[in-house]
Amino acid sequence: MTVITDERLVHEALQGSIEAFEELIERYQRLVFTIAYRMTGHREEAEDISQEVFITLYRKLYQFDTSRKFPPWLQRITVNTCITHLRKKNKVVMLNFDETWSNRNQLFPTANYEDPAAVYDQKELMAEIWDAVRQMPENYRAMIVLRYQLELTNQEIADSLGISRENVEVRMHRARKSLRKILLHRQAERREQDELSASR
Amino acid sequence: MNCQQVDKLLYLFCDGLVQPQLRQQIEDHLQECPACRNNLTMTEMENEALRYTEDIPPLALGFSLEVIQKINSVPITNHHSKVGLWSRLMELFRLHRLPVIASVTAAFLLFFVLATSNLLPLPGSTVMEQSARDRTGEPNEVLVAGINQSSPEKEMSVIADVGIADKEDSDIEHSQPTVESNNKPASDPIPQEEVPTPQVEYAYNHTETVKSQTDYSVNNSITAAPNYRGTDINGELRPDLTSREPFIPRPGYMPTGYSLTRIENEADNITTLTYEGDGNRIFLRIIPEGGEKPPATISMLSPSGCQSDTMEAPESAKNESSPQPESELLKTKAVPEQSTRKGLPGEITISWKVKQHNQVYTIQVTGILPPTELGRIAASFDD
Structure with a gap:
């Protein structure tokens, strides 16, 4: 049984085949939804974004270079749609990606690691970490989602976002550091609250 | 290697992305x-x-269908859409365009005169179609099962079959429409030998049934199939079924808010169930691949991805040596079809395949409904 390639489906969709486009949706709806869900943390919002992604994809299909791979292109559209949506929603005053955030991180005290088993209950860990991820800037969030949820390599992330592999490595390192800072900060806040409640 | 260097490489180290030599150095440092x-x-x-x-939730059923519907409903934008209305009006009345406007106006007037004087029939407006509108009291464009009403031959065959049924069952006589054809004289009777005599038995409210067939233009392969059998859900008016037992679905498979009003067993062992509720009507068809006879019961796994079958085997199956029916959801596909008239919602079919006892069945749910509603109904066929 021969499997029709994505690029072939794009070609057929451009010729007017709605079935071909539907097949593309069937193939990639889960991937798109995963990115959107992890970026937003809300199911309904993620579904709306996923729909928007495929409508955008349909409109921009003629821009696709069929000599290249389809998934990175779709991932880029998805990430951009998510970031646009989040910025609109939160009216975030964006910080410079590479400088401001990393400089701001330097204001935090350097890592004062405790035994993680004492800090986190295993069951709480997932929710705690993904809450922390959603406190990160959208660009870092996207890096984390592509790397760990979709299991992409740094080169694949570079292809998806249109940046160099070295740049991905640097940004990924910063994303991980910022995640750790947020986790430690939340941990310190929780400890303070516990101490306050204990003293009362 | 110091702590700062290790810290920079640690997440790559965890993912196994560092060179072996570097890895050894990191491991040495970690030991200390x-x-x-x-x-x-x-x-x-x-x-x-x-x-x-x-923890990622599943996508809503019918997601792709909803996207396709949205794509179809979004107008294609072009550069004109960005130009203001006033500018476009001004552009329209520019002097150099006046001859073009005059030509278009003249053509429109000519067309109007011809149309009103019956010299130029409007497309699709046949005497039969007009007759169909007269007898139903509403436009006949709503298609449920995909009949192309514009074909006079096909329409004639539908009417001919209903006419034969009329002959056999006098209960429905009063509801039979009198149809005149443009192609044949009205007094010309339909030759009996040209049409196979169907054994039609209307068991569930005969008059209603025939009327609804006229209204909804139900697929004529269902209504006029030679081996047609009909039965009431309660079995009270069950006809003498000599060929085989009809398919009776489990009550748990009823979609919420709908009730089963009709069961039809067609030729090729295809079964059609009609559900009605909320002013809507949906059809569920069970099509065995290869035309094999379906069992008395079948698990209609919903397209949401249920993999197990918990229903009990029928008595006949229990007597056999075969174990519990093993059903398997094979494939789900939502097929939107274009509306026949602009602005109306189109017919939508959600279909999926189920494998039971090595026999593959295609389950189709069809209705003129919003895709999310039809998706909800399709999902409710799961137990």
Whole structure:
């Protein structure tokens, strides 16, 4: 049984085949939804974004270079749609990606690691970490989602976002550091609250 | 290697992305440094959480269908849409365009005169179609099962079959429409030998049934199939079924808000169930691949992805040596079809395949409904 390639489906969709486009949706709806869900943390919002992604994809299909791979292109559209949506929603005053955030991180005290088993209950860990991820800037969030949820390599992330592999490595390192800072900060806040409640 | 260098490489180290030589150096450092070991443990825990995907909810059923519907409903934008209305009006009345406007106006007037004087029939407006509108009291464009009403031959065959049924069952006589054809004289009777005599038995409210067939233009292969059998859900008016037992669905398969009003067993062992509720009507068809006879019961796994079958085997199956029916959801596909008239919602079919006892069945749910509603109904066929 021969499997029709994505690029072939794009070609057929451009010729007017709605079935071909539907097949593309069937193939990639889960991937798109995963990115959107992890970026937003809300199911309904993620579904709306996923729909928007495929409508955008349909409109921009003629821009696709069929000599290249389809998934990175779709991932880029998805990430951009998510970031646009989040910025609109939160009216975030964006910080410079590479400088401001990393400089701001330097204001935090350097890592004062405790035994993680004492800090986190295993069951709480997932929710705690993904809450922390959603406190990160959208660009870092996207890096984390592509790397760990979709299991992409740094080169694949570079292809998806249109940046160099070295740049991905640097940004990924910063994303991980910022995640750790947020986790430690939340941990310190929780400890303070516990101490306050204990003293009362 | 110091702590700062290790820290930079730690997440790559966890993912096995560092060179073997570097890896050895990191491992050596970790053996000596408890803080970095702690950091490693924390990084591994984070990685595990970041890779966790099982809490991601499933997408709504019929997602792709909804996207396709939205794509179809969104107008194609072009550069004109960005130009203001006033500018477009001004552009329209520019002097150099006046001859073009005059020509178009003249053509329109000519067309109007011809149309009103019956010299130029409007497309699709046949005498039969007009007759159909007269007898139903509403436009006949709503298609449920995909009949192309514009074909006079096909329409004639539908009417001919209903006419034969009329002959056999006098109960429905008063509801039979009198149809005149443009192609044949009205007094010309339909030759009996040209049409196979169907054994039609209307069991569920005969008059209603025939009227609804006229209204909804139900697929004529169902209504006029020679081996047609009909039965009431309660079995009270069950006809003498000599060929085989009809398919009776489990009550649990009823979609919420709908009730089963009709069961039809067509030729080729295709079964059609009609559900009505909320002013809507949906059809569920069970099509065995290869035309094999379906069993008395079948698990109609919903397209949401149910893999197991919990229903009990029928008595006849229990007597056999075969174990519990093993059903398997094979494939789900939502097929939107274009509306016949602009602005009306189109017919939508959600279909999926089920495998039971090595026999594959296609289950189709059809209705003129919003895709989300039809998706909800299709999902409710799951137990």
